[in-house]
Amino acid sequence: MSLVEPVKKSTIPNKHQFPPPAVILEEQEEWEVAQFLDSNLKRGILWYLVEWKVINDAPERTTWEAASNLSNSQDLVKDFCTLYPEKSGPNTSRV
Template sequence: SATGKAPFEVTRLYLPRMGVEPDKSKNEAAGNMAKDMKSVLDKTCKALFKTAEQMKGRAEHRRSKAPDYKVGDLVWLDTDHLKLKDRQSRKLTKKWIGPYRIKEVKPNAVELELPKRMRVVPTVNISRVKPFKGPLPGQRVDRPGPVVVTQEGEEEFEVEQVVDARLKRGKLEFLVLWKGYGDKDRTWEPEAHLENS
């Protein structure tokens, strides 16, 4: 359909004979009708092509241009398609996480410096990231703090201090101040999360 010719005609430069071709009509009205039908078909094809080009132009005009990312830029990462280990519910998970630094820029994708504990492919389409322009008021930013890399190659955050303890549903939890983070970033962690601390 792109060439307007049959594959046989493209490779052999002629159309094969079927062996039952009708004789050319000597009736002038039949010839005129065939010409008119071909003319209508050609005009319709041109109109459809013109309409498709106009629709493409309008769509490209409305489409917002992706930001020009550079190596070292910070970006937010969309969590919609991520399989995060600690995700309990898709609805309750943050829509954007980060910021993460860009390690490499490709034509339609960026490679991010992601923590190994995330276990996701670091190369993502540019539609799944957005520029980091600083946190919104009241928004907590997941800053990477000092980490220890275990023999298995996993990252673990260092505990600076255990501030408090409590029993929750019969299980012991600790209020942890993480090394490299402030007081507002303290979290309650179950005993199992602090095995190597």
């Protein structure tokens, strides 16, 4: 018997499911960001929808990532915020 179960997809229309925070391991492979597609502020945490340049053997080419996991992509974050000022960004405050 396994304690791990597959995640069930949300049945709520337009509901985005966010992944859990990434676990950082020593010598973890770092992937290169192609572009940011969207952003969202959820429970005070800024998330970006990331399109990756190359992910070997990964089923997803795009994933939601916490901004705190994207410290090496600050130039792309600035570009995204310039192109889409209405989207959530580093200077977005909670209302």
